[in-house]
Amino acid sequence: MNTLFDKIWDAHVVQHVEGGPDQLYIDRLYCHEVTSPQAFDGLRARGLRPLRPERIFCMPDHNTPTHDQDKPIADPVSKAQVDALARNAAEFGLTHFGMMDPRNGIIHVVGPERGLSLPGMTIVCGDSHTSTHGAVGAVAFGVGTSEVEMVLASQCILQPKPRTMRIRIEGTPGPCVTAKDLALYLMQQLTTSGATGYFVEYAGSAVRGLTMEGRLTLCNLSIEMGARGGMVAPDEVTFAYLKDKEYAPRGEAWDRAVAYWRTLRSGDDAVFDREYCFDAADIAPMITYGTNPGMGMPVDGTIPPEASSKALQYMGFQPGEQLLGKPVDYVFLGACTNGRIEDFRRFAALVKGRRKAAGVTAWLVPGSWEVHRRIVAEGIDRILADAGFELRQPGCSACLAMNDDKIPAGKYCVSTGNRNFEGRQGPGARTLLASPLVAAAAAVTGVITDPRTL
Amino acid sequence: MKRKLDLIESTCVPLPLENVDTDQIIPARFLKATTRDEAFFGENLFRDWRYRADGTPNPSFVLNDPRYGGEILLAGRNFGSGSSREHAAWALAGYGFKAVISSFFADIHKNNELNSFVLPVVVSEDFLAELFATVQANPSARVRIDVEAQTVTSLATGRSESFELNAYKKYCLLNALDDIDYLVLQQDKINAYEKTRQHEL
Numbered sequence: 001m002n003t004l005f006d007k008i009w010d011a012h013v014v015q016h017v018e019g020g021p022d023q024l025y026i027d028r029l030y031c032h033e034v035t036s037p038q039a040f041d042g043l044r045a046r047g048l049r050p051l052r053p054e055r056i057f058c059m060p061d062h063n064t065p066t067h068d069q070d071k072p073i074a075d076p077v078s079k080a081q082v083d084a085l086a087r088n089a090a091e092f093g094l095t096h097f098g099m100m101d102p103r104n105g106i107i108h109v110v111g112p113e114r115g116l117s118l119p120g121m122t123i124v125c126g127d128s129h130t131s132t133h134g135a136v137g138a139v140a141f142g143v144g145t146s147e148v149e150m151v152l153a154s155q156c157i158l159q160p161k162p163r164t165m166r167i168r169i170e171g172t173p174g175p176c177v178t179a180k181d182l183a184l185y186l187m188q189q190l191t192t193s194g195a196t197g198y199f200v201e202y203a204g205s206a207v208r209g210l211t212m213e214g215r216l217t218l219c220n221l222s223i224e225m226g227a228r229g230g231m232v233a234p235d236e237v238t239f240a241y242l243k244d245k246e247y248a249p250r251g252e253a254w255d256r257a258v259a260y261w262r263t264l265r266s267g268d269d270a271v272f273d274r275e276y277c278f279d280a281a282d283i284a285p286m287i288t289y290g291t292n293p294g295m296g297m298p299v300d301g302t303i304p305p306e307a308s309s310k311a312l313q314y315m316g317f318q319p320g321e322q323l324l325g326k327p328v329d330y331v332f333l334g335a336c337t338n339g340r341i342e343d344f345r346r347f348a349a350l351v352k353g354r355r356k357a358a359g360v361t362a363w364l365v366p367g368s369w370e371v372h373r374r375i376v377a378e379g380i381d382r383i384l385a386d387a388g389f390e391l392r393q394p395g396c397s398a399c400l401a402m403n404d405d406k407i408p409a410g411k412y413c414v415s416t417g418n419r420n421f422e423g424r425q426g427p428g429a430r431t432l433l434a435s436p437l438v439a440a441a442a443a444v445t446g447v448i449t450d451p452r453t454l
Numbered sequence: 455m456k457r458k459l460d461l462i463e464s465t466c467v468p469l470p471l472e473n474v475d476t477d478q479i480i481p482a483r484f485l486k487a488t489t490r491d492e493a494f495f496g497e498n499l500f501r502d503w504r505y506r507a508d509g510t511p512n513p514s515f516v517l518n519d520p521r522y523g524g525e526i527l528l529a530g531r532n533f534g535s536g537s538s539r540e541h542a543a544w545a546l547a548g549y550g551f552k553a554v555i556s557s558f559f560a561d562i563h564k565n566n567e568l569n570s571f572v573l574p575v576v577v578s579e580d581f582l583a584e585l586f587a588t589v590q591a592n593p594s595a596r597v598r599i600d601v602e603a604q605t606v607t608s609l610a611t612g613r614s615e616s617f618e619l620n621a622y623k624k625y626c627l628l629n630a631l632d633d634i635d636y637l638v639l640q641q642d643k644i645n646a647y648e649k650t651r652q653h654e655l
Contacts, residue, residue: 014640014647020622023640025647027655035539037488048638063486077486084488121655128538128562142562144540145490146569146632154637156644160620162561192473193532196561226535228561260653292473292535310471400482400537409507421477421536423502 002267003164004233005199008139012122014156021160027121029151030107031058031094033085034402035126039149040088050092052155057116058089059097061106062402064395066365069099078403092152103246105368105394108132108336112216113370115245119234119261124151129336129418130229131222135215136242137234137264139199142223162228163197163273166266168204171280176451178346179214180338180416180435182206183221184286184296189278192294196226198274201266206280207232212241213342220337221418224293233265285451288420288433289317295420299438300324300450314422315430316410323432323448330413331362331443332425333436334392335399338416339367341374343436348383350440350451356388357446363405364389365397387444401426414442455492455547457571459627462552462599463609465524466589469516474529475536476563478503480545482537495541496548517549521593525552528585532556533574534563543570553599555606557582568623569632575599575606575617584613601627 014023031039036058043049050056063078073079082099089096097103103114108129111117119137124130126148133140143157150157169182187194200222202215210218215232222230232238239258242248249257284298290311297303303312305319312319333339333347344366356362364384366372372394375381381391398405399417401424407413409428416439417424420431432448441449484498503515511518527546533556534542543566546554553573567574577585588595588610595610601624607614619627626632 011652014643017622017636020620023637023643025644025651034485038490038540041489042634046634046638051644062482081486081488118655120653126538126540128536130538142538144538144543144562144566144569146540146634147565150634150637153634154640154644156637156640158622158633158637159565192535193558193560196532196535196558223536223562226532226560292475400477402482402485419475419477419536421475423481424477427481427502427507 001271003270003272004137004201004231004264004266005139005164007264008120008122009161017158021158023156024122024159025156026124026151027055028116028123029056029148030111030123030125030130031056031085031148032062032107032125032127033060033081034062035145036088036148037081037084039126039145039152040092042149043152046153048153050094050152053093055155056094056152058085058094059104059107059110060085060099062396062400064099065403066363066392066395066397066405069393102369105370106336106339106396108220109339109367109371112136112212113245113368115242115248118242118248119238119264124157128223129220131227132216132220132336134222134229134231135212135219136238137231137261139229139231141229162199165195165198165200165227165274166272167200167202168277169202169206169280170204170277171206172209173206173280173283176285176437177283178435178437179210179217181283181286183218184288184293184433185283187221187224187294188286188296190225192224192292193226195222198227200227200230202230202232204277208235211342212237213340216340217337221293224418234261285435285438287323287438287448289323290315291420291422293418293420293433296433299434299448324450326448327412328360328414328442328447329411330407331360331439332398332413332415332417333439334363334365334367334397335417336367337418338436339365339371341371343416344371344375344380347436347440348380350437350454351387351389351444352383354387354444356443359446360443362389362443363392363398365392366394368394398425400424414439414448455571456630456632458630459552459571459573460601462525462573463596464526465522465594466526466528466585466597467516467522467524468528468586468589470530470586472530473532473535476534476539476542477536479534479542480539485539485541490544492544492548494548495545496550499545499549525550526597526599527551527554528582528589529554529556531558531579533559535560538562540566540570543567543572546572555582555585555597571627573599573601573627577606577615577617581613581615584608584611
C-alpha cells in the first residue's frame, strides 16, 4: 500500500473488471518489428485502427544489421519484417524511427534518451526488457503480441495487479562493481523466479548513487528475476537526465511535470508484499557460468558444486572450477542492458593504452545512433580504434542473434547482454554474462580476467 | 487462435525440466515470421532440443518419444521464463497442446498462454511430481481438466486438485472470447478516464 508502484498503477486504472483483472490505461506503447506484425494483422482483421496513434512509437532493432545500414538488409526474411513495421506504421499513422534515422536504436535505449519514457507513465512493449523504462520512475513492463494488439485497439490492457517488492541495496559498491554486477548479484541471490508475480522498486543508497544509465541497466534486468518490472523513484538524477530531451515537457509544462514527479515516491508508511535488503559491500564484479542469468558468481569465484549438470555440460565447465584464465573467443558490448554511453566510457577507460587480444573477436555495438554520436563526440571511438577495436552500428546485435551477429557453436562469448540461455547468441553458443568492465578485461587479455587486477 | 476450452481429457507429454525459458520453446530465429502461422511455430516447438544440429530428430527428447503424446504438456517449475515472445504460446498451440500443467509459470508467458487459448494449470509441487511419476510409468494414463469446475484430475489415481482462474478469463475461455473483444466495448469508459485523469502524460 502507498508504494510508488501503487500510486502510478492506481492512477491508470480505467476500471476493475468484475471477477478479473484491471483495465489499465497505457501512456506509451513501443513497437518493434518482431512482436508487432501479428498484432497489426489482428487489428486489420477486426477492422480497427489504433485508438491513440500519438501515444505509439515504432522502431526496428532486433533484425537490424550492425554494419552497412545504409544498404538494404541482405537477409530477405529480416528485411521483410523490418519493412512490415515501416508499412504498418505508415498505414496506421504511427511515428516510426527507421534504420539510419538519427533517432533509431534499441527501443529500450531510445525511449529514455528521447524523453519518450517519463516518470509516472505506464509503458508497455512486446518485449520483456521493457522493464528498463522503470528507471525513470514509470510502471513499464513487457507484454505479448495479443496485449500489443489490445493497446493498439484500446490504449488499454487487461492485467491483474502484481504484488509489490522492494529491494534495497545499501552502502558503496567496491571497485569495478557496476549496476550490471548489482543486477547479476540480485539474480544469483533471488534466482530467475524469485520475483515472479512482483513489481520491484529498487531503493537504498547504492541505487540512489547510480547514474541514470546505471538505473536503466538495473531495471532492464528485473525480468531476469522473474519480476514483471522494476522501478526507481524519480529524483534530481532523473530530472537532470530528462531535461531538454526531445519529447520531454518544456518551459512551464516542465515545471509542472517536475512538481508532480516529486510526489512519485513510496510513502514512509508504504507496505510492500516483500522486502529484501542487501549490502553493496558484499557485491563483487560478477560473471555467469550457466544457462540462466541466475547462475552467476564473483568473477574470481568457483562454480558451485551443486550447479545444474545439464547447464555445465552445455557450457563445457566442471563444478568447483574457476573461470579466471579460461580462454574467450568473443566479446560483446551492447544491448538494451549495456549499450549506453556510460558503458562505452567504462569499456574505453579500461582498454585505453592496451591492445585487443589477438584471438578475440569483439563486437562493440552502441544502443542507438545517439549513443554512437556521443561516442564520437567524446573521442571514445579514437581510444577504441587505438586499442584495436571497431565500432559497429546500433541494434540488438549479438544479444539474441536475429541478425548477422551470431556466436558460432561451442564458442565462448563474454556478453554484456541479458541472457545466457542455450542458443541465445546462436545455436550452441556459450554465453558468459558480465559487465562492460569484465568484458573489457577479457577483450584485452583473451581470457576471463578480474578487472580489479588490471 | 480463439477457441473454446471447456474440458480437456488427454494423455500427457512429460518434460520434467525446471526453468524452461521461451528461447527453448521457440528459438529467436523462428520469430522472423510476420504472420501468425501456428502450424509453423508448432513445427519448431523446442526446435533445438527436438532436432540435432544436422536436422535429424533427437531420439532422447520427449516429443520424439513414440510412447508419449496428447494435448497436455507436463512441465517443471518456472515454465516459460525469459523473453515475452507470444510465439512460444502459439508454438504450443500449433503443436496441439491445449494445456500446460506445472507448479509455477513465468508471468508474461502465463498471460500469453491464456491469450492464445492454451490453459496454464498451476498444481502443487507434490501433485506435479505424482503426475510425472504416473505418466512416466504409464504413458497412456489420462488427465482431465475441467475449466468450468476449475479442477485437474489424474484419472489413473483419482487424485484431483482445483486450480486458479479468474471469473473473467474463465468466461472468455468457455466462450472463445478474447480481451480485445472486451476492450473495444469499453470506449465510453476509456473516454471518461482520459477526460478526468489528473496528470496528463
